Amino acid sequence: MLSDDTYIARSLWLLGEWDVALAVLGPDADPELRAEIAVDRWFFRIEDHDEAEQAVAALDPGSPTAHLLTARLAYSRLLFRHNPRADDRAVAEAGYRAAVEGGDEKQRGWAEYHWAVLLDNIDEDSAGALPRYERALEIATRSGDGYFESYIIRHLAPHKEPAERLAMLRRSLHLRAALGARPQTLAAQALLAENLPDNDPERAELMRTFHPGAEELHIGWLMSEH
Structure with a gap:
């Protein structure tokens, strides 16, 4: 069962109220939720990148969520041309691969999707992207998400x-x-x-x-x- 703070934060996140969503999370809140909201805020606003990176750094580095969010940050730096790092392309693909291999079905689906977006938007490799989109769509459809x-x-x-x-x-x-x-x-x-x-x-x-x-x-x- 979700705590009140978690429920409120998730509801605010859905509305795009990222700052308030993060503010209502207490010190004992799920660090993965905090990191997901922080990364989402950065991606939409193109602001507060460092806070997002710090939130991801606070996660278990071997967890599928950490792999996925680390990869998303690397991809977004490339996409937005926001201080891209020399290894961002490699870091993004490695993170998505690790999440595909180590996550549950939903995490694998999201990792397949984000990997496809990397191939599509950064590499302009539609042939490589399309099968990953399709695999992700199978998971989304099967789960009714x-x-x-x-x-x-x-x-x-x-x-x-x-x-x-x-x-x-x-x-x-x-x-x-x-x-x-x-x-x-x-x-x-x-x-x-x-x-x-x-x-x-x-x-x-x-x-x-x-x-x-x-x-x-x-x-x-x-x-x-x-």
């Missing part, structure tokens, strides 16, 4: 034909909205808008909708790219 599915199909969509691409982007958006995952919903609105024609009324409405939310939550890459 709509939140996880929304992440995978968001990244699978660009590899599909236009009609299927838009259908997947809309499903990702609807899954996130139904779960109340606000930062992810805003990101889904932005990506769907990006894939619609310039003169499409839905595109204009999506642009009007996500911009204020992105500014309120300080989502750096949504404010800078759109």
Whole structure:
């Protein structure tokens, strides 16, 4: 059973209230939860990288969560060009591989997904990425995890034909909205808008909708790219 602080922190995290979520966690809170929230805050805001790295460093270095979060930090430094380190590419792949090999099914699924994103976005290796996306999607579908599915199909969509691409982007958006995952919903609105024609009324409405939310939550890459 979740403690009250854990439940509140998870609820705030889902809303993109990362600072408050971390503040409500007491000194005895699950360090993995604290690290996951800190890494998520860094990824969306592109702020507080050092705090995220410190939170990950506090974990058991051999745990699947530590491997996965260490890899995500390395990947994000490459993606955002934020003081990337010479070994970030190698560290990211090694972390994902360790999480795939040592985690439970859900952790393996997330590691497969993040590994695919590394191959897709950093290496531009779609042939290597697609099988990992598909393996992750099998796990998400089998477990009925709509939140996880929304992440995978968001990244699978660009590899599909236009009609299927838009259908997947809309499903990702609807899954996130139904779960109340606000930062992810805003990101889904932005990506769907990006894939619609310039003169499409839905595109204009999506642009009007996500911009204020992105500014309120300080989502750096949504404010800078759109």
